[in-house]
Amino acid sequence: MYLITGASGGLAQTAAELLLKSVPADQVVLTTRAPGNLRSFADRGVHVRYADFAEPGSLQAAFTGAERMLLVSTAQVGSRIGFHRAAIEAAGRAGVRYLAYTSIVGAGIEENDAVVCVEHRATEAILRESGLRWNVLRDSQYAQAVAYFIAPGAIAAGEMVGAWGEGGVGFVSRDDCAAAAVGALLGRGEDDRAYEITGPEQLTYRQICALITEISGTDVSYKPIGDEEQYAIFDSLGVPREYDADALAASPIPWNSDDMVSFSRAIRIGHMASLSDAVLTLAGRAPRSMRSVLEEAAATWPPAPAGVEAAR
DSSP states (O other): OEEESSTTSHHHHHHHHHHTTTSOGGGEEEEESOGGGGHHHHTTTOEEEEOOTTSGGGHHHHHTTOSEEEEOOOOOTTTHHHHHHHHHHHHHHHTOOEEEEEEETTTTOTTOOOHHHHHHHHHHHHHHTSSSEEEEEEEOOBHHHIIIIIHHHHHHHTEEEESOTTOOBOOBOHHHHHHHHHHHHTTOSOSSEEEEEOOSSOBOHHHHHHHHHHHHSBOOEEEEOOHHHHHHHHHHHTOOSSOOHHHHHTSSSSSOHHHHHHHHHHHHTTTTOOOOSHHHHHHSSOOOOHHHHHHHHGGGSOOOOTTSOBOO
């Protein structure tokens, strides 16, 4: 049987739908902290089981019977490594033979000190030492994060401000990440190796601004800033610098600023600039372009406010 964790999340649900196109429903296990959210899958014959990485005792039974597993990484900075270790160890005890893990581009660079990369790199090491067959799927930055969350604010302000410098990113569609993960789960890759999951081209945030300007018809300029300026912006918004669950509950942004600033710095110095054909290898299709994702999102963008010039 095939198992996908965190199945209430967007990437995992997309992966589950793709997996069901290739294998019978009774050969699929989906685990989640909220089984009621997956009733539509259960109604189709999928095995939906409760599992919570924060409750290690819930994991082995949830994973039992599965031979191939997709471990979708958690988002909890500070807790991620422990959660992932618990899941990998439980998978081994449950008889899982192969595990694919969704990591991040840049995690394979030892000197990359971005918080997210440090934590994913630690999980990768745990997986390599687990005795399981494995693949690490190092996803690049989601194109949708730019198209649906960064672009609207940039259009409203007439500028995009950030500490990314002129670093390139192989922005990738989340759907392509899901398709590549399912390809690995189905055995289309080579065991015991990492794959960089990227889009078809590297782009800088300055180039992203040019695309947004072209597609929206509104001038969006690019304003690169340094780390301290970026920290000051987050400080002014009440975003905590270090991970603190209580402080983040009151924050307008669900990530602490050490995480976000270190990620931007990694882009700026070139640690996130990977580019590969892994989507084609694992998913059997070419990855979507950043332009196509921006064009799809454009219908959700706000009109430019008064005082922001139209692009000529």
